[in-house]
Amino acid sequence: MTEQLFSAASEVDRAFLFILAFAVGALVLVTVLMLYFTWRYHHTRNPEAVEIPGSLGLELLWTILPTVIVMSMFWFGWTSFKAMRTVPEGAMEVAVEARMWSWAFTYPGGKRSAVLVAPVGGDVKLSMTSRDVIHSFYVPALRLKMDTVPGLTTTAWFNASAPGEFDILCAEYCGLKHANMITTLRVVPAEEFRQWLAGTDAVGSRARELFETYGCTGCHDLAGGAGAGPPLDALGGRVADVLLPDGRKERVTVDADYLRRALLEPEAEIVEGYDPMMPSYQDQIPEEDLEAMVQWMLTGDTAGPPPGRELAEAEGCMSCHSTDGSYIAGPSFRGLADSMRSVRDASGALREVRADDAYLRQSILDPGALVVEGETPIMPGYDSLDAAQVDQLVEYIRSLGPQDGAGAGAPQQ
Numbered sequence: 472m473t474e475q476l477f478s479a480a481s482e483v484d485r486a487f488l489f490i491l492a493f494a495v496g497a498l499v500l501v502t503v504l505m506l507y508f509t510w511r512y513h514h515t516r517n518p519e520a521v522e523i524p525g526s527l528g529l530e531l532l533w534t535i536l537p538t539v540i541v542m543s544m545f546w547f548g549w550t551s552f553k554a555m556r557t558v559p560e561g562a563m564e565v566a567v568e569a570r571m572w573s574w575a576f577t578y579p580g581g582k583r584s585a586v587l588v589a590p591v592g593g594d595v596k597l598s599m600t601s602r603d604v605i606h607s608f609y610v611p612a613l614r615l616k617m618d619t620v621p622g623l624t625t626t627a628w629f630n631a632s633a634p635g636e637f638d639i640l641c642a643e644y645c646g647l648k649h650a651n652m653i654t655t656l657r658v659v660p661a662e663e664f665r666q667w668l669a670g671t672d673a674v675g676s677r678a679r680e681l682f683e684t685y686g687c688t689g690c691h692d693l694a695g696g697a698g699a700g701p702p703l704d705a706l707g708g709r710v711a712d713v714l715l716p717d718g719r720k721e722r723v724t725v726d727a728d729y730l731r732r733a734l735l736e737p738e739a740e741i742v743e744g745y746d747p748m749m750p751s752y753q754d755q756i757p758e759e760d761l762e763a764m765v766q767w768m769l770t771g772d773t774a775g776p777p778p779g780r781e782l783a784e785a786e787g788c789m790s791c792h793s794t795d796g797s798y799i800a801g802p803s804f805r806g807l808a809d810s811m812r813s814v815r816d817a818s819g820a821l822r823e824v825r826a827d828d829a830y831l832r833q834s835i836l837d838p839g840a841l842v843v844e845g846e847t848p849i850m851p852g853y854d855s856l857d858a859a860q861v862d863q864l865v866e867y868i869r870s871l872g873p874q875d876g877a878g879a880g881a882p883q884q
């Protein structure tokens with residue numbers, strides 16, 4: 472079984488193992504008896520049918536034994552159910568909102584995130600709901616699975632005993648991109664959680680998120696520590712001795728250009744003392760992220776994403792709209808602003824419109840009004856956003872540039 476980090480979850484494992492053991496035992500018993508009876512009562516051994524009169528002992532045995540077994544199954548199920556349903560007093564309440572096809576978490580104080588962050592050893596109560604259809608919040612490591620239902624608040628709780636990152640999945644088929652509805656439970660030490668919640672953690676949550684997202688932290692420390700690769704903090708103005716592919720040694724000053732090369736063509740210059748094992752990140756990191764990462768390595772801070780981008784992430788736009796021109800389940804945000812779109816209005820008539828601010832605003836609030844030709848009208852309306860938030864999103868889409876190539880964001884065939 473996968474690792475589990477929730478004390479109440481051990482009860483779930485116990486119930487599961489008990490039922491599994493009984494099921495395997497019953498399978499073996501039935502199989503053996505069946506083979507034995509086939510042999511023992513074969514017609515060559517019993518040419519004459521014999522009437523077998525009732526047996527009180529046997530009747531009692533096969534009534535009492537299954538009753539005891541079923542009751543003990545119920546007992547194991549009941550205790551684990553109770554342990555997982557009884558939320559301890561004083562648990563921190565996190566609101567979970569599911570929507571096609573992403574998760575949003577809101578913490579006390581109003582901070583929102585797209586990954587669930589929780590302190591080690593802290594009781595966390597989840598109040599869950601859904602914006603559109605039924606989803607199911609599923610964390611295998613917590614043995615926790617609970618439906619999220621529109622118009623209803625369901626609750627669950629957990630207390631994670633060890634730090635680490637664990638998968639959160641949607642366990643209820645909810646449409647085209649159901650399989651993409653995944654995120655992470657990040658369990659961190661209590662102090663780190665407090666800082667994260669207050670937005671004052673040393674590394675800067677934005678930078679940490681980026682370096683974790685692209686897998687950098689597997690080899691590089693963000694605070695000067697050792698690793699398979701050099702630490703990434705405070706690099707601005709440093710000099711490094713690097714080996715070139717032809718074996719020559721060179722001394723370089725670490726600047727933005729060098730860091731870009733190090734990410735995009737890591738094999739071109741290897742810092743002395745390290746193995747050349749880093750993969751190239753060419754075409755894998757969107758420009759704005761790349762810039763933020765380089766900036767953090769040089770100066771230790773990132774200006775942070777534009778507010779519109781954070782909003783787009785928190786609202787789940789990114790599960791359907793890419794920022795690099797590729798197609799996920801709707802037009803890419805890159806090159807969308809001011810492009811010409813063929814759309815069908817409510818009456819089904821086809822016409823050409825320019826994706827200006829008014830069009831973008833309407834597409835967010837009432838996406839069904841004008842549907843891009845070739846798209847399925849699956850996007851929910853975001854009419855809970857206020858005007859300022861919609862403007863932020865429009866501004867963000869605009870920041871991703873005008874159309875830069877024919878067919879950007881067109882549905883793939």
Ligand code: CUA
Nearest residue numbers: 606641643645
């Ligand atoms: Cu949400 Cu499946």
